[in-house]
Amino acid sequence: MRIKSLIVLLLLSSFGGLAQGLELYKKETYISKNGELPYRIMLPKHYNPEISYPMLVFLHGSGERGNDNTSQLKHGGAFFASDSIRTKFPAIVVFPQCSAQGYWVNRDYNQTPEGVTIDFPRRNTYRLEQTLLEGLIKALLKSYPVDTDRLYIGGLSMGAMGTFELVRRNPKLFAAAFAICGGANPAIAGKLDRLPWWIFHGDADQVVPIRYSEQMVEALKRLDADVQFTVYPGVDHDSWTPTFANPDLLHWLFAQTKE
Numbered sequence: 001m002r003i004k005s006l007i008v009l010l011l012l013s014s015f016g017g018l019a020q021g022l023e024l025y026k027k028e029t030y031i032s033k034n035g036e037l038p039y040r041i042m043l044p045k046h047y048n049p050e051i052s053y054p055m056l057v058f059l060h061g062s063g064e065r066g067n068d069n070t071s072q073l074k075h076g077g078a079f080f081a082s083d084s085i086r087t088k089f090p091a092i093v094v095f096p097q098c099s100a101q102g103y104w105v106n107r108d109y110n111q112t113p114e115g116v117t118i119d120f121p122r123r124n125t126y127r128l129e130q131t132l133l134e135g136l137i138k139a140l141l142k143s144y145p146v147d148t149d150r151l152y153i154g155g156l157s158m159g160a161m162g163t164f165e166l167v168r169r170n171p172k173l174f175a176a177a178f179a180i181c182g183g184a185n186p187a188i189a190g191k192l193d194r195l196p197w198w199i200f201h202g203d204a205d206q207v208v209p210i211r212y213s214e215q216m217v218e219a220l221k222r223l224d225a226d227v228q229f230t231v232y233p234g235v236d237h238d239s240w241t242p243t244f245a246n247p248d249l250l251h252w253l254f255a256q257t258k259e
Contacts (some may be wrong), residue, residue, distance in 0.1 A: 021081035025095065027069050030136040038069040038097045041140075042081060054150035054175075054254060055092040056080070057137060058108040059159030059166075065098045068091055072097040073157060089254050092144055101130050104155070104162025105184075116209055120161070120185035124169070133166055135169035137173070148254060149175060149253045149258045156240045158182040158210060164216065167192050176256035178249070181205055181239045185211025186219035193225035200243045202235025228252075 044053055058080070061073040064100035073093045079085065080093045098104055106127050108119040141148065151175050155163040160182020167177055168184070168191040178198040197220060203212040210231070220227040230246070232239050243249060 010023050018200075021078040022070070022073050024075065024081045024118065025073060025093075029069070030096075030139060032135045034131050034135065036065065037126060037136050039136060039203040040069060040073060040077075040095045042093045043144075044092065045058075045083075045086045046090075047144055052145045052147040053092050053154065055094065055140065055144070055146045056152045056154065056253070057094045057096070057133075058225070059104055059133075059153070059155030060095065060097065061155075061157035061159050062098075062103070063157075065100050065102065067097070067099060069097055071225075073147065075240050081150060082236060085165065085250065089250050091140050091254065092140075094136075095134060098158070099128055103127075104129050104133075104158050105165045106225060107161065116207065118183060118208065118212060120183065122185050122187045127165070129162070130165060130169060133162070143172065150254070150256070151258075152176050152178075152253055152256070153178070154178040154253075155182065156183060156243075157237065164192065167195070171195075172258075175258045176253055178189075178243075178253065179213070179216075181208050181213070183208060183236055184214045184216055188222055189216065189225070191217035193220055193223040196226035196228075198228045198230070198249070198252060200230045200232070200239050202232040202237065202239040204236045205239070207237040 027044045028039055030037040045235055064071040064074050066236055068220045105124045106121050112115045151174050153163050159181035163177055163179050163182035168188045171191045171194050176196045199213050199217055201210045203210050217229045218225055219228055232242050
């Protein structure tokens with residue numbers, strides 16, 4: 001019942017209370033020789049530059065791409081900005097925005113009468129958005145008092161795919177990661193097993209079939225990685241709403257530190 005109540009509150013926050021929460025995120029743009037990456041950043045309540053804080057980078061899905069530097073907050077923005085969350089878990093929270101024509105990862109997405117197939121590369125392939133994400137994170141680590149032992153990454157759908165890829169490219173950077181309705185090539189699991197994972201997926205997902213999370217969980221378990229897997233029976237692509245309603249997610253996440 002508690003989770004159902006939290007889901008209702010999250011849905012309600014998508015209306016009147018959403019805009020107010022989003023005002024806490026400052027609009028910024030990371031500029032480099034490679035290009036630009038808009039992002040929103042929210043500092044902790046009672047922010048003190050003399051104190052080190054954990055930092056969470058959250059990657060949105062394909063539906064929130066653009067250049068308005070706002071759409072990326074549609075899912076999760078109000079959740080992390082809620083007063084109760086900010087009080088319990090003081091942290092720097094960052095929402096980058098992928099361009100309208102861009103994507104966080106390289107992949108081939110095909111939809112046929114038989115269903116969806118997604119092919120992820122096995123090897124390191126250049127992706128501008130990943131380069132910009134890496135540059136943004138490095139810049140933030142220089143500009144803010146971040147506890148580098150408590151740097152976290154998470155995302156949904158395309159953003160979950162981007163989460164797997166960013167950890168693969170930077171296997172020692174993050175303390176923990178969570179991926180909601182995403183996937184990756186299980187061949188990269190050997191680059192992901194140094195940190196704890198929590199993976200979420202709906203078993204009725206018609207956009208990103210659950211097998212892409214299942215394959216990653218199986219590959220990580222074969223390496224004795226610390227991985228949790230939560231499956232939502234009957235849930236289609238929107239597995240982020242019950243995930244954000246899970247009271248254990250942030251308790252788990254912010255308890256993780258790099259070994």
